[in-house]
Amino acid sequence: MKNKRLIGIIAGLVVLVVASLIYSSMNKPAAKVEQKVAKVGVLQFVSHPSLDLIYQGIQDGLAEEGYKGDQVKIDFMNSEGDQSKVATMSKQLVANGNDLVVGIATPAAQGLASATKDLPVIMAAITDPIGANLVKDLKKPGGNITGVSDHNPAEQQVELIKTLTPNVKTIGALYSSSEDNSKTQVEEFKAYAEKAGLTVETFAVPSTNEIASTVNVMTSKVDAIWVPIDNTIASAFPTVVSSNQTAKKPIYPSATAMVEAGGLASVVVDQHDLGVATGKMIAKVLKGEKPADTPVNVFSTGKSVINKKLARELGITIPETVLKEAGQVIE
Ligand code: TRP
Numbered sequence: 001m002k003n004k005r006l007i008g009i010i011a012g013l014v015v016l017v018v019a020s021l022i023y024s025s026m027n028k029p030a031a032k033v034e035q036k037v038a039k040v041g042v043l044q045f046v047s048h049p050s051l052d053l054i055y056q057g058i059q060d061g062l063a064e065e066g067y068k069g070d071q072v073k074i075d076f077m078n079s080e081g082d083q084s085k086v087a088t089m090s091k092q093l094v095a096n097g098n099d100l101v102v103g104i105a106t107p108a109a110q111g112l113a114s115a116t117k118d119l120p121v122i123m124a125a126i127t128d129p130i131g132a133n134l135v136k137d138l139k140k141p142g143g144n145i146t147g148v149s150d151h152n153p154a155e156q157q158v159e160l161i162k163t164l165t166p167n168v169k170t171i172g173a174l175y176s177s178s179e180d181n182s183k184t185q186v187e188e189f190k191a192y193a194e195k196a197g198l199t200v201e202t203f204a205v206p207s208t209n210e211i212a213s214t215v216n217v218m219t220s221k222v223d224a225i226w227v228p229i230d231n232t233i234a235s236a237f238p239t240v241v242s243s244n245q246t247a248k249k250p251i252y253p254s255a256t257a258m259v260e261a262g263g264l265a266s267v268v269v270d271q272h273d274l275g276v277a278t279g280k281m282i283a284k285v286l287k288g289e290k291p292a293d294t295p296v297n298v299f300s301t302g303k304s305v306i307n308k309k310l311a312r313e314l315g316i317t318i319p320e321t322v323l324k325e326a327g328q329v330i331e
Contacts, residue, residue, distance in 0.1 A: 038072045038286050041098035043089055043112060045105035046081035048234040049257035050271045054104055054125050057275015058282070065283035079108065081208075081235060083178075086111035094119055100285055102147075102278065105231050106132050106181040113145055120291045123147025124278040125271070127181035127229050129296055138296040146291040148278045152229050152254055153302035154189040156267040158196050160304060164265055164316060165224060165250055170199045172222035174214065174240065176232035177204035185228035185254075200226075208236040212243045219247030227253040227263075237261050248314060259305045260330060264314070267302040268327075274299055303327025 042058070044051055055076075062072060075096055079085035090111035093101050100120040103109030109123045113134055123129060126149050135141040138149070161168060171193060175182040190200040201222060203214050211233070218225060225244065227233050233240060234255060241262035244251060253263040255271065277297050285291060304322070307330045311318050323329055 037070065038067050039075065039096075039098045040067075040072060040282060040286075041075045041093035041096060041101040042077070043086070043093055043101065043103050043108040044076070044078045045086065045103075045108040046231050046235050047078060048231065048237070049261075050234055050255045051104050051125075051231070053257070053271040054275040054278070057272040057277075058102065058104075058124060058279040059275075060272075061276035061279020062283060063279075064276070065280055067279075067283055067286070079111070081231070083107065087115075090115035100282065102282060106134075106179060107231070109134055109145075109147070110180070116144065118144060120285050121145045121147075122278060122282050122285065122291070123149070123296070125150045125274045127152060128184040131184040132180040135296060138298060140292075141294065141296060142292050144291050146285075146294040146296055147281060148274055149296050149298045150229060150269045150274055151298055151300035152185045152188070153267045153269070153300060154185065155192045156302055156304075157189065157226070157252060157254070158192045158198070160265055160267055160322075161193075161198075161224065161226070161252055162196055163322060164311075164318065168198070168223040168250070170201060170222045171224050171226050171252075172218040173200055173202045173226050173228070174211075174218065174233060175202075175204055175228050175230045177206055179230055179232060182228045182230040185230075189226065189228065205232065208232055208239070211236050211239045215240055215243035219244055219249050222249065224249055225251045227251065227258065229254045234258060237263075250314060250316070256305045256328065259307050262310065263307060264310055264316070265304065265306045265318075267304050269299045269302050306330065 075098055077089040079089050086107055094116045101112045102122045102124055103112045104124040106126050109126050112121045129135045129149055134145050173186050193200045203218050205214050237258050250264040256268050259266050304326045305328045306326045
């Protein structure tokens with residue numbers, strides 16, 4: 001009888017001990033998995049609404065791939081359009097121990113490319129990677145550089161100009177002489193425009209300081225102004241618009257932000273989409289893909305953006321079909 005009670009008590013104790021062991025093992029913190037924080041260096045050439053949208057897109061694309069919060073540390077610099085800052089900041093970003101570096105706009109990517117031959121360099125929205133001497137082959141970059149390219153849909157832009165303003169015969173191309181991305185675009189646009197029976201006169205400015213006087217000269221010589229995907233012009237676009245206030249020539253720029261800021265219309269590549277695609281490519285390279293084997297992602301099809309409000313002011317009627325097919329209409 002006494003033994004039975006003792007056995008009962010012991011059995012009870014055993015159950016208690018086992019249960020408490022199981023319980024404590026369940027609550028033990030899981031062994032910490034070593035999570036490496038991705039370090040991404042970003043150099044933005046200058047501030048203008050399109051590049052700001054691309055940088056936002058890059059962060060969104062990275063987040064979609066899991067690089068968000070404390071999984072990623074972004075080392076961001078902006079050279080404010082200053083070439084000497086491009087050089088020093090590029091060296092700094094390479095020296096800072098980043099896993100890779102990203103150049104937003106051609107001059108930034110070129111600065112990074114000359115600062116390192118080993119660290120991966122990702123191009124964000126580079127119009128002409130070959131013309132800018134960044135890669136030799138878009139399908140097989142070969143070196144430490146790959147990324148996303150925004151090829152200007154020039155042929156569609158020429159068609160749109162002809163549809164909206166059939167009386168335009170001479171177009172002035174306004175761009176920066178210091179940007180490699182613009183030179184090729186101007187040549188391409190000129191070729192399509194001339195094929196369509198238009199005349200193109202080129203007006204290259206060395207810096208933003210010459211924009212106002214150049215636009216004044218242009219407005220007396222041309223029927224319309226065309227602007228490529230050019231950082232210098234984009235960063236001072238309000239000056240283009242104000243210098244054209246009296247002449248009121250239609251302005252055909254190459255990005256949505258410039259149409260919104262007083263351009264008439266364009267066919268454009270979506271800036272946020274470009275950024276997201278860049279963010280995803282950064283993620284691939286962080287996971288081990290080699291830039292040498294990663295083809296450049298080229299965006300070349302555009303959607304039209306129409307500033308209907310401005311068209312009304314200029315007395316231009318936008319055909320219903322154009323409005324129906326437009327990607328965006330500014331009322
Ligand atoms: N593609 C430009 C370059 O190669 C950069 C850029 C992207 C840009 N989006 C833009 C410039 C919009 C002007 C407007 O440098």
